[in-house]
Amino acid sequence: MSGFMPPPEEVGEPFEGLHRDRLGRMTVRWYETVTRPAWKARPETVHCRRVERRKTRKPTPGDLDELDLIVDHEVPPTDMCEHCGAIEHLELHHWAPRHMFDDPDSWPRSMLCRHCHTTWHARVTPVMRRDDDPQP
Numbered sequence: 001m002s003g004f005m006p007p008p009e010e011v012g013e014p015f016e017g018l019h020r021d022r023l024g025r026m027t028v029r030w031y032e033t034v035t036r037p038a039w040k041a042r043p044e045t046v047h048c049r050r051v052e053r054r055k056t057r058k059p060t061p062g063d064l065d066e067l068d069l070i071v072d073h074e075v076p077p078t079d080m081c082e083h084c085g086a087i088e089h090l091e092l093h094h095w096a097p098r099h100m101f102d103d104p105d106s107w108p109r110s111m112l113c114r115h116c117h118t119t120w121h122a123r124v125t126p127v128m129r130r131d132d133d134p135q136p
Contacts, residue, residue, distance in 0.1 A: 010035040014051050017070035018059060023105055024074045028063055030054035031070050079111075083120075086113035093117050097125070 012033035019029045030051040038044040048070050059067070080087050091114055096107035112120065 007037040007039055010037070014054065016063075016067055017048065018063065018067045019056070019071045020069060020074050021106075022073045022109075026059050026064070027056045028059045028067065029056045029070070081113035081116050082110045083112055083116040086115070089114040091117045093120065 012035075014030050014032045016028050017031045019027050021027075031048040032051050034047055034049055036045045050071075079090075081090060090111050093110045093112045094104045094107065095109065096104045098104045101107065
């Protein structure tokens with residue numbers, strides 16, 4: 001089969017960069033710059049990808065000043081209920097219940113006012129309870 005192959009990617013030397021998760025926790029991870037040359041209608045692209053074979057570590061105070069933030073997953077805070085728009089008595093709602101998931105904070109969360117939060121649980125999870133909750 002005859003055909004044109006796209007030009008090969010150019011991969012730079014691995015470097016350390018900062019990664020911020022949804023809770024704002026920072027880690028230092030290894031990345032490499034990948035350049036895909038222009039080909040046909042595709043423009044040249046440059047992006048960073050994580051080098052899986054290298055370990056992550058906690059950042060030192062100097063890292064926070066010296067390293068670039070490569071990945072930012074932090075959820076910006078909201079100052080209103082995402083259902084009704086109320087601005088008082090806000091609570092963080094975990095869509096993955098803490099008692100059912102080992103990693104509930106890696107799942108989406110929403111800010112809900114106390115009324116909407118209570119209403120949601122009353123309708124959607126009326127019999128759900130934690131194992132350590134007292135019996136009614």
